[in-house]
Amino acid sequence: MTTLMFVLGIAVFVFGLLFSIAWHELGHLSTAKMFGIRVPQYMVGFGPTLWSRRRGETEYGIKAIPLGGYIRMIGMFPPGDDGRVRQRSTSPFRTMIEDARAAAYEELRPGDEKRLFYTRKPWKRIIVMFAGPAMNLILAVVIFLGVLMSFGVNMPTTTVATVSECVVAQDEQRDECRAGDRPAPANEAGLLPGDTIVAFDGEPVEDWSTLQARIRDTIGPATVTVEREGETLDLRATLIPNQVAALDGNGGAVEGEYVTAGFMGFTPAPGIVKQDFPEAVTYMGDIMVTGVNALVALPSKVPNLWDAAWGTAERDQDGPMGVVGAARVGGEVFTLDIPAGQQVAIFLFLLAGFNLSLFLFNMLPLLPLDGGHIAGAVWESVRRTGAKVLRRPDPGPFDVAKLMPMAYVVAGLFICFTLLVLVADIVSPVRLAG
Structure with missing residues (x-):
């Protein structure tokens, strides 16, 4: 029975994870369509496609690896200085930029010239990119308040x-x-x-x-x-x-x-x-402050993760935890010898914390994260406003594609960190009982 409940807890967590990802991408999708940007794809997960259906101009689907999701928008980056969207260079960094620019124009159709992402005003692009993390924040707030006011907290x-x-x-x-x-x-x-x-x-x-x-x-x-x-x-x-x-x-x-x-x-x-509304808001605010502090302290946690994964050090029970570790904890919740209501409350807190982490992480002003695109749109708005005040020519859209080399470095570091956390979650997992 314990094994069955453990597996059930993992399955429920995976479902909650997929829902959180789909909810995030729905924020991007709905605002992109609201501003007339064409969105060819809405996908939950990465890797091989398990299921997909086309509705209108958008293909909706689920992929095999539930570690993220994406929507594909036409014209994420402006064309190059020569107006072309495809070109090649012997410079590896330049090639990164050109490949990113070319990918942004895949499936370009007649009439799409006015439906490109980069042609929208900066404030609209900020809304589209912020909408995804905001959906995670909304979900986290609703869950936290709901649990604190209905179930209570230990x-x-x-x-x-x-x-x-x-x-x-x-x-x-x-x-x-x-x-x-x-x-x-x-x-x-x-x-x-x-x-x-x-x-x-x-x-x-x-x-x-x-x-x-x-x-x-x-x-x-x-x-x-x-x-x-x-x-x-x-x-x-x-x-x-x-x-x-x-x-x-x-x-x-x-x-x-x-x-x-x-x-x-x-x-x-x-x-x-049980907490009343003001107490619940205060408690939730403390959780958010703790989340921000944990994100700032993330680099300092790497040595312990490394020693726990490849050495003999004990895992920091308050350290970072990946999807595998969170799923394991979700399974443990369902095996605890406590009332079912408390099991549900702990599980929902875990899911809310995951969504809060998604919000905070995605708001970092680094490509390829949503915060990187937001920072690019903010910088473009500042440049254009400054040029207007100084009566200089409009500098045009800021070419975020030029930051792609940095984006690849960030993505590489993130992949390495994810693999390190994965090994630590398997070899020395965080346990609910500490």
């Missing part, structure tokens, strides 16, 4: 998990009590595992972050109101100053940093907590 609650017997400064890095250690205020007050704290000094508390802040800000006597086996009890505790972990802006502990604050001496029990 986080500390105001229910007590354990009560410390004595006071131990967190920077001492020990759990056991020693002779002479002072009893913990929570222990002295009679707090028990399973108690739910509902008020602190007479003020209601509904979440852990509020309770944690109140405890840290209090030194001295305090009244802690708890619910225990259906009864409400007021416990008297005398909080003391102690060395505790410093917190980041999201309420998480900062490793290796400590501050002096009020201390009570218990750990909160984790639980699934």
